[in-house]
Amino acid sequence: MLAMNYRGPYRVRMERKPMPELLHPEDAIVRVTRSCICGSDLHLYHGMVPDTRVGSTFGHEFTGVVEEVGPLVKNLKVGDQVLVPFNIACGKCNFCKQGLYGNCHESNPMATAVGGIFGYSHTAGGFDGGQAEYVRVPYADVGPTVIPEGMDPDDAVLLTDVVPTGYQAAEMGGIKEGDTVVIFGAGPIGIMAARCAWFFGPSRVIIIDHIDYRLEFARNYAKCEAYNFKSMKDPVVFLKRITDWYGADVCIDCVGCEAEGNPLQTLSGRVMLMQAGAGTALQWAINSVKKGGIVSVVGVYGPPFNLIPIGNVLNKGITLRANQASVKRLLPRLIDHVQSGRLDPKGLITHRIPLSEAPDAYRIFSSKLDNCIKTVLVP
Amino acid sequence: MANSENFDYRQIPGWGMDADPENEPTYPMKNYTGDDHKRINYERSQQQEPDVEILMSNERPALSRVFGNTVPPSGLSGAIRRYAFRHSEDSYRHWLPLILADRVNMVEGVIDDLSRGYIPDICTERGWKAEWKYNPAGVAKKVAIAAAAGLLIYWSCRKKHSKS
Structure with missing residues (x-):
């Protein structure tokens, strides 16, 4: 089968790989119909995530058709069209049973800090991902969800990560009616977080980035205020000023480890790799939120640590909330939002590219060429 | 808006x-x-x-x-x-x-x-075709910088060689 094959930082190619096999009685084999390149795939592509082995296939956002099921799979049958959450979850451990499907304890032997994720390095379990024609899906009765009849396949594929992660980012913010919410990062997740924030009743949603076309897209898609931090002397002072010198009620970090805007963070985190990427967005979030405010983090940071102003977290009484999205927990609500027309996930998609051209697709997304927001690969 | x-x-x-x-x-x-x-x-x-x-x-x-x-x-x-x-x-x-x-x-x-x-095929693997299609000026700039750096190294090596 044709699959994306990682060869080292900034290098991927398409290759024939052996077909995946059932390795566990609760596995399924899924023929991929759509897969996306996620912003967090770029951390892998840029060589930022430890234990990303040459020969790996990325891709944790995908939909497909069930081709084969293991003997213990009860809820799926061959031919079902499914959307597959990015987290691999057993549904039985204490974490899954409490709705923390992103923290499953039985899907990743290689690290305890993260559950299993499709195509996201051996640090996240060493599973191949969905940027291929076929993929092995463990615990097929738990994560995969049959795509509701009539749902657009482009909407479905974005329900595997982008929509739940954006929604949970807003949900973790504990937004109250009338709140001012500031979101750092106008990538797909940041834009979706800005759109979903409105579901919780704020009076202002503000998004901060440095790429004008993305800010313009966010302004139109998420109906939010959008500002370029490169046009301001100090983003934190700017945000204090436009929030009556009080600070935002909620700040959300949708950037993660490849942030720009602070030379010291960039040098130590992205160039020298002395910390797990640049913590600029999180630093700004902590310093821009009001006293007693909430900072929600969905931007991805790798191990081992980041330099952030933790003293300010204490002194301002800030609550930090973070997690990988619990996709399965959120799906019923989000499917309802999509089917009712309140949410338009496919509106984020700017590029549909054949799977065979994945190297170009990575380049377009990574270098932000051709006003790219979200790329879907079609086998 | x-x-x-x-x-x-x-x-x-x-x-x-x-x-x-x-x-x-x-x-x-x-x-x-x-x-x-x-x-x-x-x-x-x-x-x-x-x-x-x-x-x-x-x-x-x-x-x-x-x-x-x-x-x-x-x-x-x-x-x-x-x-x-x-x-x-x-x-x-x-x-x-x-x-x-x-x-x-x-x-x-x-x-x-x-x-x-x-x-x-490093060019294909790194997606240079897409870069050239959507950002030809950027590619030209990178090539020019690489060429200038190469010439500088060559020139400094030659200078060192002629002194010795």
């Missing part, structure tokens, strides 16, 4: 409908069952049989019930990874060797390609 004073955010489809006054930071979003106190004594699925070498975090007692079996450790990078996994996820001695192993693995990948008689 959103910056306008006349902007009525209440007209946004779904505005406020998921607001939950009980969603305070002290109200965790997990469905707390108390089972945390049973620790790892929960019902499990069958164990996937390892068919390749799987490196395991030393912060857990056994393999998880399923795991990925792709790209097992091999060669020099594999030896470095085995060393890394002797240390906990808390340690630099775990993560830094893994990053080193990734870079070594990249070189091993090129050697493996060449040993199979395959010359990697």
Whole structure:
């Protein structure tokens, strides 16, 4: 089968790989119909995530058709069209049973800090991902969800990560009616977080980035205020000023480890790799939120640590909330939002590219060429 | 539009409908069952049989019930990874060797390609076709900088050579 094959930082190619096999009685084999390149795939592509082995296939956002099921799979049958959450979850451990499907304890032997994720390095379990024609899906009765009849396949594929992660980012913010919410990062997740924030009743949603076309897209898609931090002397002072010198009620970090805007963070985190990427967005979030405010983090940071102003977290009484999205927990609500027309996930998609051209697709997304927001690969 | 004073955010489809006054930071979003106190004594699925070498975090007692079996450790990078996994996820001695192993693995990948008689198509792998299509000025700039740097190195080498 044709699959994306990682060869080292900034290098991927398409290759024939052996077909995946059932390795566990609760596995399924899924023929991929759509897969996306996620912003967090770029951390892998840029060589930022430890234990990303040459020969790996990325891709944790995908939909497909069930081709084969293991003997213990009860809820799926061959031919079902499914959307597959990015987290691999057993549904039985204490974490899954409490709705923390992103923290499953039985899907990743290689690290305890993260559950299993499709195509996201051996640090996240060493599973191949969905940027291929076929993929092995463990615990097929738990994560995969049959795509509701009539749902657009482009909407479905974005329900595997982008929509739940954006929604949970807003949900973790504990937004109250009338709140001012500031979101750092106008990538797909940041834009979706800005759109979903409105579901919780704020009076202002503000998004901060440095790429004008993305800010313009966010302004139109998420109906939010959008500002370029490169046009301001100090983003934190700017945000204090436009929030009556009080600070935002909620700040959300949708950037993660490849942030720009602070030379010291960039040098130590992205160039020298002395910390797990640049913590600029999180630093700004902590310093821009009001006293007693909430900072929600969905931007991805790798191990081992980041330099952030933790003293300010204490002194301002800030609550930090973070997690990988619990996709399965959120799906019923989000499917309802999509089917009712309140949410338009496919509106984020700017590029549909054949799977065979994945190297170009990575380049377009990574270098932000051709006003790219979200790329879907079609086998 | 959103910056306008006349902007009525209440007209946004779904505005406020998921607001939950009980969603305070002290109200965790997990469905707390108390089972945390049973620790790892929960019902499990069958164990996937390892068919390749799987490196395991030393912060857990056994393999998880399923795991990925792709790209097992091999060669020099594999030896470095085995060393890394002797240390906990808390340690630099775990993560830094893994990053080193990734870079070594990249070189091993090129050697493996060449040993199979395959010359990697670096231009295609790096997506330069797309870069050229959408950003020709940027590509031209990079080529010009690389050429200038090459000429500078060549010139300084020649100068050193002629002095000696």
